[in-house]
Amino acid sequence: MMPTGTPSHDTTALGVPRPGGPGRLGDRTVSRVGFGAMQLPRLHDDRAAAIAVLRRVVELGVDHVDTAQFYGDGLSNALIREAFRPEDGVVVVSKVGGDPDPDGPIPIRPAQRPEELRASVEDNLRSLGADQIPVVNLRRLDVGPGLRAEGDQVVDIDDQLAVMTAMRDEGKIGAIGLSAVTLDVLRRAIPAGIACVQNAYSLVTRGDEDMLALCADERIAWVPYFPLGSAFPGMPKVTDEPAVRAAAQALDSTPAQVGLAWLLRHAPNVHLIPGTADLGHLEANVAAGALAFDDATLAALDAVPSRSVEISLD
Numbered sequence: 384m385m386p387t388g389t390p391s392h393d394t395t396a397l398g399v400p401r402p403g404g405p406g407r408l409g410d411r412t413v414s415r416v417g418f419g420a421m422q423l424p425r426l427h428d429d430r431a432a433a434i435a436v437l438r439r440v441v442e443l444g445v446d447h448v449d450t451a452q453f454y455g456d457g458l459s460n461a462l463i464r465e466a467f468r469p470e471d472g473v474v475v476v477s478k479v480g481g482d483p484d485p486d487g488p489i490p491i492r493p494a495q496r497p498e499e500l501r502a503s504v505e506d507n508l509r510s511l512g513a514d515q516i517p518v519v520n521l522r523r524l525d526v527g528p529g530l531r532a533e534g535d536q537v538v539d540i541d542d543q544l545a546v547m548t549a550m551r552d553e554g555k556i557g558a559i560g561l562s563a564v565t566l567d568v569l570r571r572a573i574p575a576g577i578a579c580v581q582n583a584y585s586l587v588t589r590g591d592e593d594m595l596a597l598c599a600d601e602r603i604a605w606v607p608y609f610p611l612g613s614a615f616p617g618m619p620k621v622t623d624e625p626a627v628r629a630a631a632q633a634l635d636s637t638p639a640q641v642g643l644a645w646l647l648r649h650a651p652n653v654h655l656i657p658g659t660a661d662l663g664h665l666e667a668n669v670a671a672g673a674l675a676f677d678d679a680t681l682a683a684l685d686a687v688p689s690r691s692v693e694i695s696l697d
């Protein structure tokens with residue numbers, strides 16, 4: 384076994400086998416089953432429970448954690464700072480392009496201008512207590528669901544990449560990702576060096592197959608957000624899908640596990656960041672990394688029709 388603090392291809396820095404196997408995120412190797420921290424602020428009245436979820440994340444072999452300053456107005460970042468030690472070897476991925484708006488109709492407002500991107504990276508560095516954020520996603524507003532850019536928040540990708548690459552040169556950012564982008568924007572950004580793309584995508588909302596394929600060709604990680612269909616009412620839920628439920632029953636697993644395992648099986652560059660504030664769900668999501676399908680089950684899941692992800696999150 385590798386000594387603690389040294390990640391390897393097959394085990395994390397804590398020596399835990401990687402759930403879902405190893406995957407590439409920029410120039411790093413992480414477990415393909417990661418964790419999304421957007422649900423954690425639900426535990427704002429029970430900080431110990433939120434920290435326990437994050438400690439369990441690393442114990443289970445997850446070393447890729449997605450966050451944002453606007454998750455709980457800094458709370459997710461503060462919890463990450465408190466829960467993780469350097470020897471855990473967690474690759475924290477944050478995002479810029481929006482700022483917290485705790486009193487708004489939804490708790491995020493667009494912050495797309497280059498000086499806002501820089502200020503947001505500084506906010507993340509402060510709240511995470513870090514000198515560098517390993518990966519920062521430029522969260523655009525090109526595609527739904529949710530916010531769209533208007534007025535001075537409509538900013539050209541080249542102007543944004545100029546400040547993102549400058550911050551990478553300065554060492555504040557380890558690598559650059561993109562989120563909520565079109566195929567055209569991704570193509571324009573690739574020469575800048577893109578580690579990952581986060582768009583809304585799941586077994587039941589597969590509108591971005593062409594972008595996923597381009598990412599696979601370019602060795603860019605595809606890190607779908609809403610991999611289960613989100614906690615928002617009105618979004619199609621993977622766990623409601625009859626074919627998913629039938630497969631879960633046949634495999635003695637849960638519908639959520641089937642949906643996550645399908646994503647891992649769908650393409651080798653897929654990484655999972657399911658969001659949960661529930662320890663049992665976390666364990667189930669990690670276990671999904673080992674779920675295998677026979678050909679008939681896979682064919683039934685592949686045949687599930689894709690639905691639109693375009694709903695209002697208001």
Ligand SMILES: NC(=O)c1ccc[n+]([C@@H]2O[C@H](COP(=O)([O-])OP(=O)(O)OC[C@H]3O[C@@H](n4cnc5c(N)ncnc54)[C@H](OP(=O)(O)O)[C@@H]3O)[C@@H](O)[C@H]2O)c1
Nearest residue numbers: 419420421608609610611612613614639657658659660664
């Ligand atoms: N780039 C972006 O713009 C962007 C946007 C949104 C989200 N994200 C990231 O993507 C991550 C994932 O998205 P998400 O959290 O919104 O949605 P999601 O992962 O699709 O779904 C989360 C919902 O599923 C439930 N859940 C999780 N595991 C489950 C299980 N094993 N069985 C049953 N239910 C389960 C959660 O409830 P419990 O808490 O009760 O388990 C929660 O209601 C976020 O956490 C965030 O880090 C990125």
